[in-house]
Amino acid sequence: MENLRVRIAPSPTGFVHIGNFRTILYNFLFAKKNGADFVLRIEDTDQKRFVEGALENLLATLEWAGITWDEGPIKQSGRLEIYKKYAEQLVKDGHAYYCFCEPKRLEEMRKEQQAQKLPPIYDQYCLRNITPEEVNKKLKENCPYTIRLKMPKDETIEFEDIIRGKIKFETNLVDDQVLLKSDGFPTYHLAVVVDDHEMNITHVIRGEEWLSSVPKHLLLYRYLGWEPPQFAHVPLLLNSDRSKLSKRQGDVAVEDYIKKGYLKEAIINFVAFLGWNPGEGSTKEIFSLEELIKEFKLERVHKGGAVFDIKKLDWLNSEWIKKISPDNFRERALPFIKEKEFYKNLPDNQETAIFINKLLGLEQQRIYKLSEIGDGVNFFFHDIEYDKELLRWKGMTDEEIKKSLEKSQELLSDIKPQNWSLPNLGHILMEAAGDKRGELLWPLRVALTGEQKSPSPFEVAWVLGKDKTIALINKAINLV
RNA sequence: GGCGCUAUCGUCUAGGGGUCAGGACAGCGGGUUUUCAAUCCGUUAACCGGGGUUCGAAUCCCCGUAGCGCUACCA
Numbered sequence A: 001m002e003n004l005r006v007r008i009a010p011s012p013t014g015f016v017h018i019g020n021f022r023t024i025l026y027n028f029l030f031a032k033k034n035g036a037d038f039v040l041r042i043e044d045t046d047q048k049r050f051v052e053g054a055l056e057n058l059l060a061t062l063e064w065a066g067i068t069w070d071e072g073p074i075k076q077s078g079r080l081e082i083y084k085k086y087a088e089q090l091v092k093d094g095h096a097y098y099c100f101c102e103p104k105r106l107e108e109m110r111k112e113q114q115a116q117k118l119p120p121i122y123d124q125y126c127l128r129n130i131t132p133e134e135v136n137k138k139l140k141e142n143c144p145y146t147i148r149l150k151m152p153k154d155e156t157i158e159f160e161d162i163i164r165g166k167i168k169f170e171t172n173l174v175d176d177q178v179l180l181k182s183d184g185f186p187t188y189h190l191a192v193v194v195d196d197h198e199m200n201i202t203h204v205i206r207g208e209e210w211l212s213s214v215p216k217h218l219l220l221y222r223y224l225g226w227e228p229p230q231f232a233h234v235p236l237l238l239n240s241d242r243s244k245l246s247k248r249q250g251d252v253a254v255e256d257y258i259k260k261g262y263l264k265e266a267i268i269n270f271v272a273f274l275g276w277n278p279g280e281g282s283t284k285e286i287f288s289l290e291e292l293i294k295e296f297k298l299e300r301v302h303k304g305g306a307v308f309d310i311k312k313l314d315w316l317n318s319e320w321i322k323k324i325s326p327d328n329f330r331e332r333a334l335p336f337i338k339e340k341e342f343y344k345n346l347p348d349n350q351e352t353a354i355f356i357n358k359l360l361g362l363e364q365q366r367i368y369k370l371s372e373i374g375d376g377v378n379f380f381f382h383d384i385e386y387d388k389e390l391l392r393w394k395g396m397t398d399e400e401i402k403k404s405l406e407k408s409q410e411l412l413s414d415i416k417p418q419n420w421s422l423p424n425l426g427h428i429l430m431e432a433a434g435d436k437r438g439e440l441l442w443p444l445r446v447a448l449t450g451e452q453k454s455p456s457p458f459e460v461a462w463v464l465g466k467d468k469t470i471a472l473i474n475k476a477i478n479l480v
Numbered sequence B: 001g002g003c004g005c006u007a008u009c010g011u012c013u014a015g016g017g018g019u020c021a022g023g024a025c026a027g028c029g030g031g032u033u034u035u036c037a038a039u040c041c042g043u044u045a046a047c048c049g050g051g052g053u054u055c056g057a058a059u060c061c062c063c064g065u066a067g068c069g070c071u072a073c074c075a
Helices: A018-034 A054-065 A076-092 A103-115 A125-129 A132-140 A188-198 A208-224 A254-259 A264-272 A289-295 A310-323 A326-339 A350-363 A375-381 A398-413 A422-433 A437-449 A457-464 A466-479
Strands: A005-008 A037-042 A071-075 A096-099 A146-149 A156-161 A165-170 A178-180 A203-207 A230-234
Touching: A005 A018, A005 A203, A018 A037, A018 A054, A018 A203, A018 A230, A018 A254, A018 A264, A018 A289, A037 A076, A054 A254, A054 A264, A071 A076, A076 A096, A076 A146, A076 A178, A076 A188, A076 A208, A096 A125, A096 A132, A146 A208, A156 A208, A156 A230, A165 A208, A178 A188, A188 A208, A203 A208, A208 A230, A254 A264, A264 A289, A264 A310, A326 A350, A350 A375, A350 A457, A398 A422, A398 A437, A398 A466, A422 A437, A422 A457, A437 A457, A437 A466, A457 A466
Parallel strands: A005 A037, A037 A071, A203 A230
Antiparallel strands: A096 A146, A146 A178, A156 A165
């Protein structure tokens, strides 16, 4: 079998878009599944859109996700001579031509064509009206120029997309694409074909937005005498209104999701399933990267775009949060907890460390994303102000509330510090409560939290530790 | 406007000539945890429309419709 090779070709124009991330992931899954080489190429041919730090961000994101590559990063900006050479070869062979038209004329021409409801394509003015002698003269005078691909007339370009099947285009409707810009940089179309060929890429897996430019690329392969790769155009990610996923309607940068406390496992799992699934009746939804690699088949990628539904991501994230080990959770949650206001007021000592560990144990089962950590347990961090009425469970008298709290106090006081464990607390309190659980547990909950919503009183007492628990019960008793 | 792509519950999807059209998320209802969360159980909800082909169409074909993409010296 031939040596399979794929590449990802991001542009350093900003943060990594979650849709691009999915395309990268599909390439990676395909490569790992099929033992293909994975090339990282940076398409930095647009100087105007270059963003400082974008490449670093991309690399960091790949590393974060555990996506590794075999070659690169290769920057196209370092290969300008190569593209120019091929562009000139195309001119020499009669498949491309110099164009000296100014942007203003091109714009007016387009407007005119649109007004007449004609396809807006270049009118080949420079091909028809400028003699080779004039071209040479202009070149010598350093006139700004571009090189355009000469589209053939009346031809149907046909190809087979791995995901979409047979696709056809009429060349008459395709523009004479600029291949080399006046600043000496190639356009995407020239650079992608040259590089994919020179880097021996066998499978081009990219976003659907490139589908309509395939005929241009195919012609380039033909004119350059090269074998084209296989194409697979993956569907787009959509907003809830089915428009292309955009910043206006929520976060689109992978970075945003990392910051909010989504696990890489959840993001990878979620994004992979937006437009793909293992099929064959499988109902499994939770997949690790390794499992995805095992199951991935390009042929099973969908044709239609998929709406990015954050609710499902939340669910997947909570599943993954519960799935990872407590130590792993602790490691990942700590940076988030350190951001919280309450953490900054905590003394830096052993007691705090123990408290945080217990809190983490509680939160791992409760939160949807890491950024929520501690949000539901604010009562741990400030003095509790009792609402006496809240202590009252279903018409209990003051006397009964007091007795209930005293009973809790007695039971808990008897527990030795070394037996202050979650199962033990639950066991002792539930046992004592018998069938009147509300009467014992409700006042205790309120005494410890001051809230009507909280983790169970056992859990709270466990996190608080014996001394604080007893102190809070005393405080509540004194109030009644 | 032109060209291209796409179309199963609200969302992600399975299925691909004969299925009670299955699952998951969300929603709703309930059990349990006296709360919340979690969990368990149950439940609402879909084949874009119209024509063919066929004994039979969500499935194949055609035509509409809608959505999206492209239509740059951006990728």
